[in-house]
Amino acid sequence: LYGLNYCLGWTHEIGGEFLEARACYVSAVDTTYWEPDRWYGIIGVLNLDLVDSDPAKIQEFVMDINFSSHLFEGGTTWAARPFFLSAHAVDDIDLHQVKDFYLKLSKVKFADLPDIYIGKLWMMRYLLAQGLGKSMESYKAIKNSIKYLFTSHYDFAHDLHLESLHGLILDCKDRENDIIRVYDLFLEELSSSHILKKAINILSDLIDLLYAKKMYDRIVELSKKFTDKELVKTERLFQLAYCLVHIKENKRGKVIYELHLKTEGESAAALNNLGLLYVENEQYEHALGLYTRGLEIDPEHENINKNIKIAQHRFDEIKAQEITRLTLEKEFRASTAALHLENDYILEKLSQFILQIKLQEDFKEWLVPIAKHKFYTLLNIDRQRAESIREQWLKKGYLKQTDDRDQNGSIIYSINPFMEAEMLKLSKHKIPKQWIDGFISISIQSLEQVDYFSIMERIVKVNKKFRALLERDFNELTYNHLLGLQKATIVLSGSLVELALTYYFERKKFKTIPVKDSKGNIKNKKLYDCVLSDLIDFSMEKNFFGNDFSYLSNLSRIYRNFIHPGRELKDSLDKGKADLCYISTREILKKIV
Known part of the structure; x- marks a missing residue:
């Protein structure tokens, strides 16, 4: 009945009978079974009301219409619906007023109008623009309608929004400027999480458009707005990987090629391109495996047949180089043993x-x-x-x-x-030259020159309690002296003289030694608790070895000065001081033992 009512209304309208025409259009709205067909009556009514310029009547009519998702089902199929004139004849009815109505509706001023009413008017402009093939106007209209329709009842408008954006993409075809404009719009839309969740459905077509125009950098930039999981749904991973490699983002390109093979199945082209990336990283063995799999899919693939030969040749070349390198390395390592036999001049x-x-x-x-x-x-x-x-x-x-x-x-x-x-x-690991020279210099003659044997003859006559210690310390002192080890000579000289003086005073029946403390007070100190300075000071005070016996003072001075590193940093230790310590020790021993 909606078709008959619409045709009657159109007949009245062209006859100038506007009231009768509006009544028929209203009947067309009321008698519609399929929601989208209501647009015939709706547009008929509004087209007449806009001519009458009665804003209140228009607003009342529009506000009474239930704008539901069902009203927008099928897009613009209502622009040419079948109309059954009889049981055997089928005809189409045309919505004659669309262009005129769209122009009139575009001139409506929205100031001081309710938000829902404005939103509905924008939604009608969206539908009319879509029916007239005006994709950009349709996109802008639905975006504007969403600004005013806040309630959940109008959530379906977001789907219409996406459809209009998708329509823009599909309408671009080969027009590069249009593609860039839609690309920019798409990026702008991605700022909305709601759009982002559903944009996967139309991302594939946008990638196809950009790929066809070789806008590889834009595809890569776009891909960064999505997760790998979302990109998998586009089934455009091959194109994305190709773009990444084209702009030299090979590492990321390799990952996407691998993901493509895993999720979309293997193809000769993908295996070839991924193989090239492994060749670039000199991973020839892995590349050869990919090429082999590619030839199993397409044995005649020209690029793979060429690339597998190049990779195999390079792989064999590197393998041969590695064998040569390992052989040379083995020879070089073995040859270092000869260095141990070289003299100082050659080294x-x-x-x-x-x-x-x-x-x-x-x-x-x-x-x-x-x-x-x-x-x-x-x-x-x-x-x-x-x-x-x-x-x-x-x-x-x-x-x-x-x-x-x-x-x-x-x-x-x-x-x-x-x-x-x-x-x-x-x-x-080299033996110090001083040691070698010292080893060589030790002989019976050199030992005789330092009175070694005569002193040892004296030491063996000392009582058993002190004999072993005196022998050990004098042997070590003489050894270090002949090797030229100056610091050791001074330290051992002090230690040996301290031992010898302890022996001397014990033999003289001294159990304690009078020693001045830090305040100048005299206190008796047990003999075994005394240090070198205590023993020398007491010996020199009592002139046990005579007034002109300078060896004790010489030893005391040098030992006191160089036993601590701080003094040595100020005044260098030399052979003369070490020799003087050895001579002093030797002479003291002669007096004691």
């Missing part, structure tokens, strides 16, 4: 050579070109001796000639990279 020249070589501009990873005549300048010796040393080092594996030459034709040498650390270890 010094090797250290000098390594230092000079590392300063060369062409030195890289222990490879360096060296002209044959340049060896003598690096070693700072004559040419003949330099050539002899070069030949020896080649035989011992300290350096090796490669088959490569630099631009000047000079041989590129591979320098043993383990020599430097080994020589450092040798230098740390």
Whole structure:
């Protein structure tokens, strides 16, 4: 009946019978079974009311209409609905007033009107613009309607909003300016969490548009607004990965290619592109695996067949280089054993050579070109001796000639990279020259020169209680003195004289020694509690060894000054002071034992 009522209304309208026409249009609204068909009557009524310019009547009519989701089902299919004239004939009815009505509705002023009424008017403009193919006007109208329709009853407007945005994307086709404008709008819409949740449904089409126009950077920027889980739903991971690699974001591109293969299944193209990324990272074995899987899908794939040969060749080349490297490393490590047999002169020249070589501009990873005549300048010796040393080092594996030459034709040498650390270890484990010289200098003759044997003959006659200690300390003192160990000589001299004086006073039946405390008071101190200074001071006070016996004072002075590191930092210790301590100790022993 809505169709008959609408046609009657249209007939009355073109005949100038506007009241009759409005009544028929109202009947068309009331007799509609399918909600979207109500638009025939609604638009008919409003088109007449806008001509009459009766705002109150228009507002009352619009406010009475229930704007539900059902009213907007099917989009603009109401623009040409089937109309059954009989049981055997089918015709279409046309909504004649749409263009005129849209123009009239666009001129309505919204000032001082209720929000819901304004929202409904914008929603009608959305529908009319959509029916007329005005996608941008339709998008703007539905956005405006949402500003005024706050209640949950109108939540369906958000779906219409998304549909209009999707429509904009689909209408862009190949128009680059339109694509960029829609892209910017889409990014703006993503600021709304509600839109963000549902935007996945139309993201795929936008990616297709951008991809077709090679706007790869925009696709990448857009993808950053979504999680990987959301991007998977677009089924456009291959395109995204391609874009990422195109703008040199290879690490992220690799992740997305892997995700594409996992979620969308394997394709020869994806396996080939991912293989290229592994080749770029020199992960040839992994790349070869991907290429092999790609050829199982498409044995004739041109790019994969080409790339797998390149990757295999490079893989074999690197494998051969690794074998050569490991062999050379094994030889170099073994050759460092020969360093332990080298004399100081050769070790010094090797250290000098390594230092000079590392300063060369062409030195890289222990490879360096060296002209044959340049060896003598690096070693700072004559040419003949330099050539002899070069030949020896080649035989011992300290350096090796490669088959490569630099631009000047000079041989590129591979320098043993383990020599430097080994020589450092040798230098740390080297016996001090002073010790070696000391070992060599110890002989019966040198011992006789320091009265060693005559003193030892005296010591063996001392009572058993002190004999072993005196023998031990005098042996260690003489040994350190002959080795030239100055600090040890001074320390041992003081210790030995303290022991000898203790022996002397015990033999003299002294059980205590009078000692001045810090306040100058005299107190008796047990003999075994006395230190060197206590014993020397008492000996010198009582002249036990005579007035001209200076050895005690010499020893006391040097021992007191150099037993503490702080004094040594101010006044250097030398051989003369150490010798004086040894001589003083020896003479004191002669007096005591």
